[in-house]
Amino acid sequence: MNEKELREQAIKRYENSEFAKDIYRSLGKSKAWFFKWLKRSKLEGENWSQSQSRKPHQSPKRIDEMMEQMVIETRKHLENKLYSQIGALAISYDLNKQGIISPPISTINKILRRNDLIHQKTKYIPKGVNYPSLVISHSNYLHQIDVVGPRYLKKDGRFYSVNIIDVFDRRNSTNPERRQNRIAVSKGLLSSWKTLGIPLYEQMDNQLSMRGSNHYPHSFGLVIRLCLYVGIQPLFIPLREPWRNG
Structure with a gap:
Protein backbone atom coordinates (compact mmCIF):
# COMPACT_ATOMS: atom_id res chain seq x y z
CA MET A 1 0.00 0.00 0.00
CA ASN A 2 1.47 3.33 -1.02
CA GLU A 3 1.31 6.57 0.96
CA LYS A 4 -1.70 7.92 -0.96
CA GLU A 5 -3.75 4.77 -0.32
CA LEU A 6 -2.74 4.86 3.37
CA ARG A 7 -4.14 8.38 3.74
CA GLU A 8 -7.39 7.47 2.02
CA GLN A 9 -7.82 4.36 4.21
CA ALA A 10 -7.26 6.37 7.40
CA ILE A 11 -9.94 8.94 6.53
CA LYS A 12 -12.38 6.25 5.37
CA ARG A 13 -12.00 4.43 8.71
CA TYR A 14 -12.63 7.71 10.53
CA GLU A 15 -15.77 8.32 8.49
CA ASN A 16 -16.90 4.83 9.56
CA SER A 17 -16.85 6.06 13.19
CA GLU A 18 -13.48 4.57 14.21
CA PHE A 19 -11.54 6.58 16.80
CA ALA A 20 -8.76 8.74 15.37
CA LYS A 21 -6.25 7.56 17.99
CA ASP A 22 -6.81 3.91 17.08
CA ILE A 23 -6.43 4.69 13.37
CA TYR A 24 -3.12 6.54 13.37
CA ARG A 25 -1.57 4.22 15.96
CA SER A 26 -2.50 1.12 13.96
CA LEU A 27 -0.94 2.68 10.87
CA GLY A 28 2.26 3.70 12.69
CA LYS A 29 1.57 7.39 12.11
CA SER A 30 1.45 10.45 14.34
CA LYS A 31 -1.51 12.47 15.55
CA ALA A 32 -0.30 15.46 13.50
CA TRP A 33 -0.16 13.30 10.35
CA PHE A 34 -3.74 12.12 10.78
CA PHE A 35 -5.30 15.53 11.41
CA LYS A 36 -3.30 17.10 8.58
CA TRP A 37 -4.89 14.72 6.08
CA LEU A 38 -8.30 14.94 7.73
CA LYS A 39 -8.21 18.71 7.24
CA ARG A 40 -7.14 18.36 3.61
CA SER A 41 -9.91 15.83 2.92
CA LYS A 42 -12.46 18.44 3.97
CA LEU A 43 -10.93 21.45 2.19
CA GLU A 44 -9.20 20.34 -1.00
CA GLY A 45 -11.69 18.24 -2.94
CA GLU A 46 -11.16 14.87 -4.59
CA ASN A 47 -7.37 15.21 -5.01
CA TRP A 48 -6.76 15.88 -1.32
CA SER A 49 -4.68 12.71 -0.78
CA GLN A 50 -2.02 13.58 -3.38
CA SER A 51 1.35 14.86 -2.19
CA GLN A 52 2.08 18.52 -2.85
CA SER A 53 5.43 19.97 -3.84
CA ARG A 54 7.35 21.66 -1.03
CA LYS A 55 9.12 23.91 -3.48
CA PRO A 56 8.20 27.57 -2.84
CA HIS A 57 6.15 29.32 -5.53
CA GLN A 58 8.76 32.07 -5.64
CA SER A 59 12.39 31.34 -4.93
CA PRO A 60 14.23 34.23 -3.24
CA LYS A 61 17.45 33.11 -4.98
CA ARG A 62 15.95 32.91 -8.46
CA ILE A 63 17.71 35.20 -10.92
CA ASP A 64 15.55 37.95 -12.37
CA GLU A 65 15.01 37.35 -16.11
CA MET A 66 15.67 40.98 -17.00
CA MET A 67 18.94 40.99 -15.04
CA GLU A 68 19.98 37.73 -16.69
CA GLN A 69 19.40 39.28 -20.10
CA MET A 70 21.46 42.34 -19.11
CA VAL A 71 24.35 40.10 -18.08
CA ILE A 72 24.18 38.22 -21.40
CA GLU A 73 24.03 41.43 -23.46
CA THR A 74 26.93 42.96 -21.50
CA ARG A 75 29.02 39.83 -22.08
CA LYS A 76 28.37 39.97 -25.84
CA HIS A 77 29.14 43.69 -25.88
CA LEU A 78 32.49 43.10 -24.16
CA GLU A 79 33.34 40.25 -26.55
CA ASN A 80 33.09 42.71 -29.44
CA LYS A 81 35.51 45.18 -27.82
CA LEU A 82 39.14 44.73 -28.81
CA TYR A 83 41.40 43.57 -25.93
CA SER A 84 38.49 43.69 -23.47
CA GLN A 85 38.16 41.31 -20.52
CA ILE A 86 34.90 39.34 -20.67
CA GLY A 87 34.73 37.54 -17.32
CA ALA A 88 32.30 37.99 -14.44
CA LEU A 89 34.33 40.80 -12.83
CA ALA A 90 34.43 42.74 -16.10
CA ILE A 91 30.67 42.28 -16.56
CA SER A 92 30.01 43.43 -13.00
CA TYR A 93 32.17 46.52 -13.49
CA ASP A 94 30.45 47.40 -16.78
CA LEU A 95 26.96 47.02 -15.27
CA ASN A 96 27.86 49.25 -12.31
CA LYS A 97 29.31 51.81 -14.72
CA GLN A 98 25.90 51.90 -16.45
CA GLY A 99 24.23 52.63 -13.10
CA ILE A 100 22.86 49.07 -12.77
CA ILE A 101 23.36 47.27 -9.46
CA SER A 102 25.28 44.15 -10.44
CA PRO A 103 24.35 40.71 -9.08
CA PRO A 104 27.07 38.81 -7.15
CA ILE A 105 30.01 37.44 -9.13
CA SER A 106 28.88 33.86 -8.38
CA THR A 107 25.46 34.65 -9.88
CA ILE A 108 27.02 36.10 -13.04
CA ASN A 109 29.10 32.94 -13.43
CA LYS A 110 25.94 30.80 -13.09
CA ILE A 111 24.25 32.84 -15.82
CA LEU A 112 27.27 32.45 -18.11
CA ARG A 113 27.40 28.67 -17.56
CA ARG A 114 23.66 28.23 -18.07
CA ASN A 115 23.81 30.10 -21.38
CA ASP A 116 26.98 28.35 -22.64
CA LEU A 117 28.99 31.58 -22.56
CA ILE A 118 32.07 30.15 -20.86
CA HIS A 119 34.57 29.11 -23.51
CA GLN A 120 37.81 27.20 -23.05
CA LYS A 121 40.82 29.02 -24.45
CA THR A 122 42.37 27.32 -27.44
CA LYS A 123 45.96 26.32 -26.88
CA TYR A 124 48.47 28.27 -28.94
CA ILE A 125 50.13 26.24 -31.68
CA PRO A 126 53.51 27.65 -32.84
CA LYS A 127 53.72 28.46 -36.54
CA GLY A 128 57.05 26.70 -36.86
CA VAL A 129 58.82 29.84 -38.08
CA ASN A 130 62.24 30.57 -36.59
CA TYR A 131 63.03 34.19 -35.82
CA PRO A 132 66.46 35.60 -34.97
CA SER A 133 66.94 36.01 -31.23
CA LEU A 134 69.41 37.92 -29.10
CA VAL A 135 72.06 36.17 -27.03
CA ILE A 136 71.50 37.57 -23.54
CA SER A 137 74.85 37.96 -21.78
CA HIS A 138 74.25 40.37 -18.87
CA SER A 139 71.72 42.46 -16.97
CA ASN A 140 70.07 45.36 -18.81
CA TYR A 141 70.79 43.78 -22.15
Whole structure:
Protein backbone atom coordinates (compact mmCIF):
# COMPACT_ATOMS: atom_id res chain seq x y z
CA MET A 1 0.00 0.00 0.00
CA ASN A 2 1.47 3.33 -1.02
CA GLU A 3 1.31 6.57 0.96
CA LYS A 4 -1.70 7.92 -0.96
CA GLU A 5 -3.75 4.77 -0.32
CA LEU A 6 -2.74 4.86 3.37
CA ARG A 7 -4.14 8.38 3.74
CA GLU A 8 -7.39 7.47 2.02
CA GLN A 9 -7.82 4.36 4.21
CA ALA A 10 -7.26 6.37 7.40
CA ILE A 11 -9.94 8.94 6.53
CA LYS A 12 -12.38 6.25 5.37
CA ARG A 13 -12.00 4.43 8.71
CA TYR A 14 -12.63 7.71 10.53
CA GLU A 15 -15.77 8.32 8.49
CA ASN A 16 -16.90 4.83 9.56
CA SER A 17 -16.85 6.06 13.19
CA GLU A 18 -13.48 4.57 14.21
CA PHE A 19 -11.54 6.58 16.80
CA ALA A 20 -8.76 8.74 15.37
CA LYS A 21 -6.25 7.56 17.99
CA ASP A 22 -6.81 3.91 17.08
CA ILE A 23 -6.43 4.69 13.37
CA TYR A 24 -3.12 6.54 13.37
CA ARG A 25 -1.57 4.22 15.96
CA SER A 26 -2.50 1.12 13.96
CA LEU A 27 -0.94 2.68 10.87
CA GLY A 28 2.26 3.70 12.69
CA LYS A 29 1.57 7.39 12.11
CA SER A 30 1.45 10.45 14.34
CA LYS A 31 -1.51 12.47 15.55
CA ALA A 32 -0.30 15.46 13.50
CA TRP A 33 -0.16 13.30 10.35
CA PHE A 34 -3.74 12.12 10.78
CA PHE A 35 -5.30 15.53 11.41
CA LYS A 36 -3.30 17.10 8.58
CA TRP A 37 -4.89 14.72 6.08
CA LEU A 38 -8.30 14.94 7.73
CA LYS A 39 -8.21 18.71 7.24
CA ARG A 40 -7.14 18.36 3.61
CA SER A 41 -9.91 15.83 2.92
CA LYS A 42 -12.46 18.44 3.97
CA LEU A 43 -10.93 21.45 2.19
CA GLU A 44 -9.20 20.34 -1.00
CA GLY A 45 -11.69 18.24 -2.94
CA GLU A 46 -11.16 14.87 -4.59
CA ASN A 47 -7.37 15.21 -5.01
CA TRP A 48 -6.76 15.88 -1.32
CA SER A 49 -4.68 12.71 -0.78
CA GLN A 50 -2.02 13.58 -3.38
CA SER A 51 1.35 14.86 -2.19
CA GLN A 52 2.08 18.52 -2.85
CA SER A 53 5.43 19.97 -3.84
CA ARG A 54 7.35 21.66 -1.03
CA LYS A 55 9.12 23.91 -3.48
CA PRO A 56 8.20 27.57 -2.84
CA HIS A 57 6.15 29.32 -5.53
CA GLN A 58 8.76 32.07 -5.64
CA SER A 59 12.39 31.34 -4.93
CA PRO A 60 14.23 34.23 -3.24
CA LYS A 61 17.45 33.11 -4.98
CA ARG A 62 15.95 32.91 -8.46
CA ILE A 63 17.71 35.20 -10.92
CA ASP A 64 15.55 37.95 -12.37
CA GLU A 65 15.01 37.35 -16.11
CA MET A 66 15.67 40.98 -17.00
CA MET A 67 18.94 40.99 -15.04
CA GLU A 68 19.98 37.73 -16.69
CA GLN A 69 19.40 39.28 -20.10
CA MET A 70 21.46 42.34 -19.11
CA VAL A 71 24.35 40.10 -18.08
CA ILE A 72 24.18 38.22 -21.40
CA GLU A 73 24.03 41.43 -23.46
CA THR A 74 26.93 42.96 -21.50
CA ARG A 75 29.02 39.83 -22.08
CA LYS A 76 28.37 39.97 -25.84
CA HIS A 77 29.14 43.69 -25.88
CA LEU A 78 32.49 43.10 -24.16
CA GLU A 79 33.34 40.25 -26.55
CA ASN A 80 33.09 42.71 -29.44
CA LYS A 81 35.51 45.18 -27.82
CA LEU A 82 39.14 44.73 -28.81
CA TYR A 83 41.40 43.57 -25.93
CA SER A 84 38.49 43.69 -23.47
CA GLN A 85 38.16 41.31 -20.52
CA ILE A 86 34.90 39.34 -20.67
CA GLY A 87 34.73 37.54 -17.32
CA ALA A 88 32.30 37.99 -14.44
CA LEU A 89 34.33 40.80 -12.83
CA ALA A 90 34.43 42.74 -16.10
CA ILE A 91 30.67 42.28 -16.56
CA SER A 92 30.01 43.43 -13.00
CA TYR A 93 32.17 46.52 -13.49
CA ASP A 94 30.45 47.40 -16.78
CA LEU A 95 26.96 47.02 -15.27
CA ASN A 96 27.86 49.25 -12.31
CA LYS A 97 29.31 51.81 -14.72
CA GLN A 98 25.90 51.90 -16.45
CA GLY A 99 24.23 52.63 -13.10
CA ILE A 100 22.86 49.07 -12.77
CA ILE A 101 23.36 47.27 -9.46
CA SER A 102 25.28 44.15 -10.44
CA PRO A 103 24.35 40.71 -9.08
CA PRO A 104 27.07 38.81 -7.15
CA ILE A 105 30.01 37.44 -9.13
CA SER A 106 28.88 33.86 -8.38
CA THR A 107 25.46 34.65 -9.88
CA ILE A 108 27.02 36.10 -13.04
CA ASN A 109 29.10 32.94 -13.43
CA LYS A 110 25.94 30.80 -13.09
CA ILE A 111 24.25 32.84 -15.82
CA LEU A 112 27.27 32.45 -18.11
CA ARG A 113 27.40 28.67 -17.56
CA ARG A 114 23.66 28.23 -18.07
CA ASN A 115 23.81 30.10 -21.38
CA ASP A 116 26.98 28.35 -22.64
CA LEU A 117 28.99 31.58 -22.56
CA ILE A 118 32.07 30.15 -20.86
CA HIS A 119 34.57 29.11 -23.51
CA GLN A 120 37.81 27.20 -23.05
CA LYS A 121 40.82 29.02 -24.45
CA THR A 122 42.37 27.32 -27.44
CA LYS A 123 45.96 26.32 -26.88
CA TYR A 124 48.47 28.27 -28.94
CA ILE A 125 50.13 26.24 -31.68
CA PRO A 126 53.51 27.65 -32.84
CA LYS A 127 53.72 28.46 -36.54
CA GLY A 128 57.05 26.70 -36.86
CA VAL A 129 58.82 29.84 -38.08
CA ASN A 130 62.24 30.57 -36.59
CA TYR A 131 63.03 34.19 -35.82
CA PRO A 132 66.46 35.60 -34.97
CA SER A 133 66.94 36.01 -31.23
CA LEU A 134 69.41 37.92 -29.10
CA VAL A 135 72.06 36.17 -27.03
CA ILE A 136 71.50 37.57 -23.54
CA SER A 137 74.85 37.96 -21.78
CA HIS A 138 74.25 40.37 -18.87
CA SER A 139 71.72 42.46 -16.97
CA ASN A 140 70.07 45.36 -18.81
CA TYR A 141 70.79 43.78 -22.15
CA LEU A 142 67.13 43.07 -22.97
CA HIS A 143 63.96 44.16 -21.19
CA GLN A 144 60.52 42.91 -22.17
CA ILE A 145 57.39 45.01 -21.64
CA ASP A 146 53.78 43.88 -21.58
CA VAL A 147 50.52 45.56 -20.56
CA VAL A 148 48.13 43.29 -18.66
CA GLY A 149 44.48 44.10 -18.14
CA PRO A 150 42.03 45.43 -17.59
CA ARG A 151 41.76 44.05 -14.07
CA TYR A 152 39.22 45.10 -11.45
CA LEU A 153 39.31 45.87 -7.73
CA LYS A 154 36.18 46.15 -5.62
CA LYS A 155 35.41 49.76 -4.67
CA ASP A 156 38.31 50.95 -6.81
CA GLY A 157 37.51 50.00 -10.39
CA ARG A 158 39.47 49.14 -13.50
CA PHE A 159 43.24 49.28 -13.87
CA TYR A 160 46.04 48.01 -16.10
CA SER A 161 49.52 46.85 -15.18
CA VAL A 162 52.56 47.89 -17.22
CA ASN A 163 55.03 45.08 -16.52
CA ILE A 164 58.72 45.15 -17.45
CA ILE A 165 61.19 42.32 -16.85
CA ASP A 166 64.95 41.98 -17.32
CA VAL A 167 65.34 38.76 -19.32
CA PHE A 168 68.81 37.98 -17.90
CA ASP A 169 68.23 38.10 -14.13
CA ARG A 170 64.38 38.25 -14.01
CA ARG A 171 64.26 41.52 -12.08
CA ASN A 172 60.95 43.21 -12.78
CA SER A 173 58.99 46.41 -12.47
CA THR A 174 55.19 46.47 -12.05
CA ASN A 175 53.37 49.75 -12.66
CA PRO A 176 49.57 50.02 -12.21
CA GLU A 177 47.84 52.53 -14.47
CA ARG A 178 44.24 53.53 -15.08
CA ARG A 179 44.65 53.34 -18.85
CA GLN A 180 46.77 51.46 -21.37
CA ASN A 181 47.59 54.36 -23.69
CA ARG A 182 51.00 55.65 -24.79
CA ILE A 183 51.27 57.95 -21.75
CA ALA A 184 50.72 55.05 -19.33
CA VAL A 185 53.25 52.86 -21.16
CA SER A 186 55.82 55.66 -21.22
CA LYS A 187 55.36 56.27 -17.48
CA GLY A 188 55.84 52.55 -16.83
CA LEU A 189 59.06 52.52 -18.87
CA LEU A 190 60.48 55.57 -17.11
CA SER A 191 59.70 54.02 -13.73
CA SER A 192 61.35 50.73 -14.70
CA TRP A 193 64.50 52.43 -15.98
CA LYS A 194 64.89 54.19 -12.63
CA THR A 195 64.79 50.90 -10.71
CA LEU A 196 66.19 48.36 -13.18
CA GLY A 197 68.49 50.53 -15.27
CA ILE A 198 68.45 51.39 -18.97
CA PRO A 199 68.67 48.36 -21.30
CA LEU A 200 70.23 48.06 -24.74
CA TYR A 201 67.00 46.62 -26.17
CA GLU A 202 63.33 47.04 -25.18
CA GLN A 203 61.15 44.25 -26.55
CA MET A 204 57.41 44.88 -26.96
CA ASP A 205 54.39 43.69 -28.89
CA ASN A 206 52.52 45.49 -31.67
CA GLN A 207 49.88 47.08 -29.47
CA LEU A 208 48.81 50.50 -30.74
CA SER A 209 50.02 52.33 -27.63
CA MET A 210 53.55 51.02 -28.28
CA ARG A 211 53.92 51.13 -32.05
CA GLY A 212 52.41 54.55 -32.73
CA SER A 213 49.33 55.66 -34.65
CA ASN A 214 46.93 54.20 -37.19
CA HIS A 215 46.44 57.68 -38.65
CA TYR A 216 50.19 58.09 -39.24
CA PRO A 217 51.48 54.53 -39.71
CA HIS A 218 54.87 55.65 -41.04
CA SER A 219 55.68 57.87 -38.07
CA PHE A 220 57.28 56.96 -34.74
CA GLY A 221 54.97 56.90 -31.74
CA LEU A 222 55.76 58.32 -28.31
CA VAL A 223 57.10 55.03 -26.90
CA ILE A 224 59.47 54.47 -29.83
CA ARG A 225 60.71 58.06 -29.69
CA LEU A 226 61.24 57.82 -25.93
CA CYS A 227 63.33 54.66 -26.32
CA LEU A 228 65.44 56.16 -29.09
CA TYR A 229 65.91 59.38 -27.10
CA VAL A 230 67.65 57.52 -24.26
CA GLY A 231 69.61 55.25 -26.63
CA ILE A 232 67.47 52.09 -26.43
CA GLN A 233 66.78 49.97 -29.51
CA PRO A 234 63.03 49.09 -29.69
CA LEU A 235 62.46 45.46 -30.64
CA PHE A 236 59.02 44.28 -31.81
CA ILE A 237 57.85 40.67 -31.68
CA PRO A 238 56.07 39.07 -34.69
CA LEU A 239 52.41 39.93 -35.21
CA ARG A 240 49.85 37.83 -33.30
CA GLU A 241 52.48 35.98 -31.26
CA PRO A 242 52.18 37.52 -27.77
CA TRP A 243 53.66 34.39 -26.17
CA ARG A 244 57.10 35.58 -27.32
CA ASN A 245 56.97 38.40 -24.76
CA GLY A 246 58.15 37.26 -21.33
